[in-house]
Amino acid sequence: MSAVLRHREMLLVAAIALMVGLIAMRFPAFARPGNLATVFNDTSILVILALGQMVVILTRSIDLSMASNLALTGMLVALTNANYPEVPIPLIIVEAMTIGAVLGAFNGVLVWKLGIPAIVVTLGTLTIFRGLTFVVAGGTWVNADRMSADFIGLQRGMLLGLPVLSWFAVAAIAFFFLLLTRTPLGRSLYAIGVNPSAAVYTGIDVGRTKFIAFVLSGAIAGLCGYLWVSRYVIAATEVANGYELTIIAACVIGGISIAGGIGSVGGALLGALFLGIISSALPVIGVSPFWQMAISGTAILAAVILNARGERKQGRIILKKAEAA
């Protein structure tokens, strides 16, 4: 599997390099390190969200509520900041992640204890969280005037030559890489995605593991709630409306199998970067946003077709065995 995956990731790296190369032919400035760092910074939130989503998708589930969770948590931390500007930012971050995790735990409990399919649960909470955002804000929004300088400034600060926001993405990449490759939990996430039945016999609690995945994706959505609100300096009901599809698109392009059990941190990162480059480069070369959507869509289909081809060979072997048994 890892050979195929590596191959797949290399394909994505090549596609991204090709894209950057083509753009650079017309706008050499685009490929300069400084600009690429900016593109990375602009894509940071998507990268972090895609990593959280990946953990859920690995377990054969999906979290459609991430963008709504982000909006609700973003609104709550913005209101906290507006009303208690003295609350330090680290505490705001803890608040964001805690609220996000609680919302994610709500999804997780429904999936775990009631056995409702994740797509149904999170379709419901997608609407609920979005509605709650409107309710807690009383139908208004929080803008720059009501946010403290620290609240807005933290992630714009520079650290070792990179904006702090980029460092959040780097930290998330490191965290998820270690989680998935170096912890028993990470191994369990893959195992229940590939073969939940075998996982049960191995002593893995499938429901509980899914629950943890939802808590993680929730905490990530919450963190991004703060990052988003402070980056775009607005907390409103419509924040990140429909963004769950972009997050899932990044995962799919990155080779994460919707059927569960297949995917890597590198894939999620590349998938998010692919979309990030499209959205930041195409306006530069004067391509309309509608073309951007068409290109993203084509990339999604191409990724799915490539992945399906990669997996089909295994399927045949299983079928043959099933017949022989």
Add this chain to the structure above:
Amino acid sequence: MHTAAALRAGELEPGTAVAQPLLSLSGVSKSFPGVRALHDVSLSLYPGQVTALIGENGAGKSTLVKILTGIYRPDEGEIRVSGDAVRLQGAEHAFRHGITAIHQETVLFDDLSVAENVYLGHAPRTRIGLIDWRAMRRQAADVLKRMGAGHIDADTRLRDLGIANKHLVAVARAMSIDARIVIMDEPTAALSAKEIGELFDLVAFLKGEGKAILFISHKFDEIYRIADRFTVFRDGEMVGEGMVADTSQNDIVRMMVGRAVDHIFPERQPNIGGPLLTVDGLSHPTEFDRVSFELRQGEILGFYGLVGAGRSEVMQAIAGMTGTSAGSITLAGHRIAPRTAADSIDAGIVYVPEERGRQGVVIGMPIFKNVSLPSLARTSKSGVLRLAEEFRLARTFTERLDLRASSLSQDVGTLSGGNQQKVVIAKWLATEPKLIILDEPTKGIDIGSKAAVHAFMAELVEQGLSVIMVSSELPEILGMSDRVVVMREGRVAATFDNAGLDAETLVRAAAGIVA
């Protein structure tokens, strides 16, 4: 209906048979990679007669049914329907030739109505080519009535019917295309006694209609009640046939089990110690009842029985996968009540399930990760995995099993069935259990891998482990077990010492035949 005397005359002189067989197979063979499922098999089904197909699990009955229903193509041999050679191209094609099968669990469409199920694929049409619903309902009702199943409303959703009535719908479907050959694959397995009676009335009706019926069952009382002829399969070959009325149960049992030794089991000097596991009165609301047995240190305890006797369910309860309603489990002097698989693994019990694909290996993961999966608590340190440790663990246990793989990083999905089974066993051994439960450990794997698994089992007990082996293969049970527990219908039917035990005794105990 034909008289028995006429039939016998027909049997003695095939050239002047009372009736031409409706269906005949000759020289049919079918192999799968590493497994010879059927070899040079012949079978004839006559109109108005019930032929019972008898054989142990793995004898090739299912493969035969799949060939007759067009799901598999035979590698060699000929199928004739009413004397004409046919090549069945698929399920639909077999159906068009009048061959239909009624399976243990009916394969119909739960969310369609009875009438739709009966006429799916050949519904009556109106003049402009749309489905003629009214005619379809009327005709379905007619068919049901004709076969004495008028109580089933053609408009009922199939989901709302019990299994017995679903069987009736399946038969009605066969009647609706005027199917002449009806295969019943263990149709009584999920039925109550009363429903079985009704099913037999239906079989009598089908006989009266001149259908040829192939009846597959493990239950001798049923075979003797409704079958006219029998054919016995063993290891993919036809080993005997005749008239049921002329043959005793014991003769049939002998045909089923008598075999050439095709496999040498490892020599063992059992070194049996004190009791390790005591199961007392273990019960489940539906699956098993008051099951008691004892397993001693260093012993291989065989569990024999028909499919559905409740053996796997008892094992799953011991392994923490199924709840129990009463009874106790004592392991090495301590009462245990495992609620999850993790509990029983911690207690030192591992369960290696039957379905290797679904419940065993994690395809797409490398070998070493499969092996270490239940042992991650030991191979990791402060919550961090140590890959080198996992590799070491995997190497230790896969080498002992003589696993053939290019590297431990190879995806298990690329291994043969036998080698996958070795990975599964290595995975469980790596947890260093006291007791290992192997459920059908060699089902569907080739002879060479079987021998390796058996040799390994012998090695396990030599090292003081105890093994429970659930198996439906008599040679394996007799060749490996120190003692054998036979289960029937959720209860322990008998317990035997293997010394001087013969296959017929086991089959009789499992089938409930009083000697």
